[in-house]
Amino acid sequence: MKYRLDWQRNMLQQFKMVRDNPNPTAVFVTCVDSRMLPSRFTQTNVGDMFIIRNAGNMVPHSSLVSVNSVATEPAVFELACVLNNIKHIVICGHSDCKAVNMLYDIHTDPTDLPPAQFSPLRAWVTAHGNRSIGEFFRLEAAQFRKPLLLNKLNKTAKFPAYVDVDEKFSVTDKLSMINTLLQMENVTSYQFMRSHKGGRIHIHAFWFDIYTGDIHIFSRKENTFVVVNEETLPTLEEELHEIIAQTQISDDRKQGRLDLMDENTTTYQSLIQEARRNFSTSSCAQGLCDHPEHQQLRNKVI
Numbered sequence: 001m002k003y004r005l006d007w008q009r010n011m012l013q014q015f016k017m018v019r020d021n022p023n024p025t026a027v028f029v030t031c032v033d034s035r036m037l038p039s040r041f042t043q044t045n046v047g048d049m050f051i052i053r054n055a056g057n058m059v060p061h062s063s064l065v066s067v068n069s070v071a072t073e074p075a076v077f078e079l080a081c082v083l084n085n086i087k088h089i090v091i092c093g094h095s096d097c098k099a100v101n102m103l104y105d106i107h108t109d110p111t112d113l114p115p116a117q118f119s120p121l122r123a124w125v126t127a128h129g130n131r132s133i134g135e136f137f138r139l140e141a142a143q144f145r146k147p148l149l150l151n152k153l154n155k156t157a158k159f160p161a162y163v164d165v166d167e168k169f170s171v172t173d174k175l176s177m178i179n180t181l182l183q184m185e186n187v188t189s190y191q192f193m194r195s196h197k198g199g200r201i202h203i204h205a206f207w208f209d210i211y212t213g214d215i216h217i218f219s220r221k222e223n224t225f226v227v228v229n230e231e232t233l234p235t236l237e238e239e240l241h242e243i244i245a246q247t248q249i250s251d252d253r254k255q256g257r258l259d260l261m262d263e264n265t266t267t268y269q270s271l272i273q274e275a276r277r278n279f280s281t282s283s284c285a286q287g288l289c290d291h292p293e294h295q296q297l298r299n300k301v302i
């Protein structure tokens with residue numbers, strides 16, 4: 001009732017505004033933890049972003065996904081990035097993540113033995129956190145002075161990522177940061193994301209500190225997480241604008257060449273338009289849609 005009294009009318013206005021022209025900016029991948037309120041700490045609204053939530057904000061690597069073993073995360077990337085042309089993916093981890101703590105305990109606590117009964121959570125964390133714990137041990141052995149080396153999305157080059165070099169966070173929080181960064185690389189494991197014809201997709205990593213409420217953003221210039229505040233914002237914004245401007249130029253060039261050379265592009269674009277029509281429900285209420293089930297209903301009424 002509180003929603004009905006305080007929010008519903010306001011939200012109806014927002015639904016109306018985005019109904020015919022939704023323009024979401026990002027796919028936000030985060031943990032299911034009840035302390036994480038992504039719409040609140042990103043200050044986003046109706047129509048702003050797609051949200052994927054799971055235990056430990058993990059993105060299954062493409063080698064673990066097949067027709068017989070499909071996962072929701074890449075399905076959402078296809079829906080958002082291929083069909084809706086969203087250009088930004090944000091992976092957001094957090095402090096005191098219970099899924100990450102479990103991953104740490106499985107590999108470090110000799111008394112932590114697999115339960116007699118199947119544990120879906122344990123199986124999920126083990127399967128998709130395997131590389132995170134491996135890289136954690138490698139960095140821990142080097143007192144976190146060595147970086148992770150992560151794949152870029154559209155290039156073979158790698159970029160270094162240092163984790164908590166100032167030793168401010170606990171071991172499990174360090175593992176959580178490593179896990180967050182590696183999920184960016186897992187996004188790049190999908191061929192349809194690497195060769196996206198709508199232009200370059202940008203992948204970002206956020207890390208939310210639930211004790212302070214601070215948001216840390218991974219800076220490719222600083223090669224580490226940087227807390228977002230009044231002081232760091234201008235540099236972080238500048239970095240973001242630079243990356244987007246650079247890739248916009250190469251995308252435009254690529255797109256121009258593709259339009260001339262690839263006759264399949266037109267078919268591809270019309271497929272996207274067709275899919276958009278099928279996903280759009282804005283004209284349904286007005287009786288103007290092409291959906292066969294609605295047309296049947298209309299015919300019956302007539």
Ligand SMILES: [Zn+2]
Pocket residue numbers: 031032033055056057094096097098099100
């Ligand atoms: Zn969590």
